[in-house]
Amino acid sequence: MPGTEIDVVIVGAGVVGLAAAARLARPDNTVVVLERHERHGLETSSRNSEVMHAGLYYPAGSLKARLCVEGRRRLCELGARGAVFTRRTGKLLAACAPEETPKLEALRAQGLANGMEGLELLGRRDAAARAPGVRAEAGLWVPETGIIDTEELMRHYLLKAQAAGAIFLWNSELTAVERAQGRYRLSVQGQDEAVAARCVINAAGLHADRVARLAGIDVAAAGYGLHWFKGEYFSLRRPLPISCLVYPVPAAHSLGIHLAVDRQGRQRFGPSAFPVDNLDYDVDAGHRAAFHEAVSRYLPDVGIEDLAPAMSGIRPKLSDDGSFRDFVIAEESRRGLPGWINLVGIESPGLTASPAIAERIADLLEWPS
Ligand SMILES: Cc1cc2nc3c(=O)[nH]c(=O)nc-3n(C[C@H](O)[C@H](O)[C@H](O)COP(=O)(O)OP(=O)(O)OC[C@H]3O[C@@H](n4cnc5c(N)ncnc54)[C@H](O)[C@@H]3O)c2cc1C
Structure with missing residues (x-):
């Protein structure tokens, strides 16, 4: 590989890098993926809620809104073809105090502006009927939300990319970049010779x-x-008779500690949100009481002893004060870096948006379909 001239190098084999590789790889082009770990998806892409978001939360016209809606549509197509497990669970947004109900109306308006269908404002009784055990002043039903098997999605992208000729270099951390003769010379840890792309x-x-x-x-x-x-996430030791997802109204840094369910039907609550400066994924059992407090606002019968530390993930956020920042998906010619595309701040809904992000990259590179 060193010394070879490559058309596209993708740095990172998370769900977004894999989606890009699957979209860009072609028999007549060389696409190489550099991943610092020994396999794909060992960071954020395997540490999330696995929710296919409907696109409710993001300002109309933002990349997050547009790519979420388009990405979900594409993921649902994969699901319908049987290529990847998806399930349309629907989600209930629960307003637990009277002052929260106007937020549901605002979210409904936002959702309509983003092209969502079937949104329904619910009273107390209908909310509880959708999710038995939920106590809410009011609810917003979002039928288009669902779940996906993220590992299966990543494997789908990986195999598709490999079948089209993409080369994956594992344990290959990009450590330096030089620009020479119109090419990027990329130094990779453990390799003597740079890769030119x-x-x-x-x-x-x-x-x-x-x-x-x-x-x-x-x-x-x-x-x-x-x-x-x-x-962080805490799993439920005692299953609840609820088949949809249940969310509180969103908090500043996150969508709030919600009830998520995976393909196997396992239920868990999360994620919380607090700043960190290292990649320590341990879950602090001492956070159980705070979790219980958040959860019991809308599910009062869940006991603290029902919660067990489960897993965690870390968000790459562009803002540290809770304000909205859109995804950065930028071709950097204006910075003197033609053909260099930065994807920065790909937090939620990055998983949902992944196939649409890949399509956007192809557009920026004017890549054939
Ligand atoms: C707690 C949590 C919950 C979430 N829930 C959802 C959800 O329900 N739905 C949804 O749509 N989104 C969700 N997200 C967001 C989603 O998980 C991310 O947007 C998505 O996984 C980002 O994928 P990625 O490929 O950009 O990043 P990553 O998965 O982090 O992949 C980046 C890769 O780059 C590699 N890398 C880094 N530096 C180098 C280097 N120098 N050289 C080589 N390789 C390198 C890393 O090792 C890594 O494998 C959630 C995120 C979190 C943290």
Whole structure:
């Protein structure tokens, strides 16, 4: 591989890098994926709620809104073809106090602006009928939300990319970038010779700001600096008779501690949101009481002893004060880096949006379909 001239190098084999590889790989092009771990998806892409978001929360016209809606549509198609497990569970947003109900109306209006269908405002009794055991002043029913098997999705992208000729280099961390003779010369840990590439996709997730810095970008001036926010999950020891997802009204840094369910029907609550400066994924059992407090607002019968520490993930956020920041998906010719695409701040709904993000990358590179 070293010494070979490559059309596209993708840095990072999370769900977004894999989706990009599946979209860009073609027999007549060389696509190489550099991944610092020994396999794909060991960071954020395997540490999330596995929810296919409907697209309710994001300002109309934002990349998050548009790519979420388009990504979900594409994921549902994969599900319908049997390529990947998906299930349309629907979700109930529960307003637990009278002052929260106007937020449901605002979210409904936002959802309608984003093209959502079937949104329904519910009274107390109908909310409880959708999700037995839920206590809410009012609810918003979002029928288009669902779940997906993320590992299966990543394997689908991986196999599709490999079948089209993409090469995956595991244990291959990008450590330096030089620009010479119209190419990017990429140094990879453990390899003596640099890899030369015409285009580079920075899909490095939590490290996307560092990779942008390697390319010579002033990350602070560009507004690409990332803040890591950890989210913990607690699983439920005693299953609840609820088949949909249940969310509170959203909090500042997250969508709130919600009830999620996976393909096997296992239920868990999460994620919380607090800033961290390292990749420690341990769950602090001492956070159980705070979880219980958050959950019992809408599910009062869940006892603290029903909650067991489960897993965690870390969000790459562009804002540390809870304000909205859109995904950065930027071709960097204006910074003197033609063919270099930065994907920064790909937090939720990045999983849902992954196939649409890949399509956007193809558009930016004017890549054939
Ligand atoms: C708690 C939590 C819950 C979430 N829930 C949802 C949800 O329900 N629905 C949804 O749509 N989204 C959700 N998300 C968001 C979603 O998980 C992410 O948007 C998505 O996984 C991002 O994928 P990625 O490929 O960009 O990043 P990652 O999965 O982090 O992949 C980046 C890869 O780059 C590699 N890398 C980094 N630096 C280098 C380097 N220098 N050289 C080589 N490789 C490198 C890393 O090892 C990693 O494998 C959630 C996120 C969190 C944290």
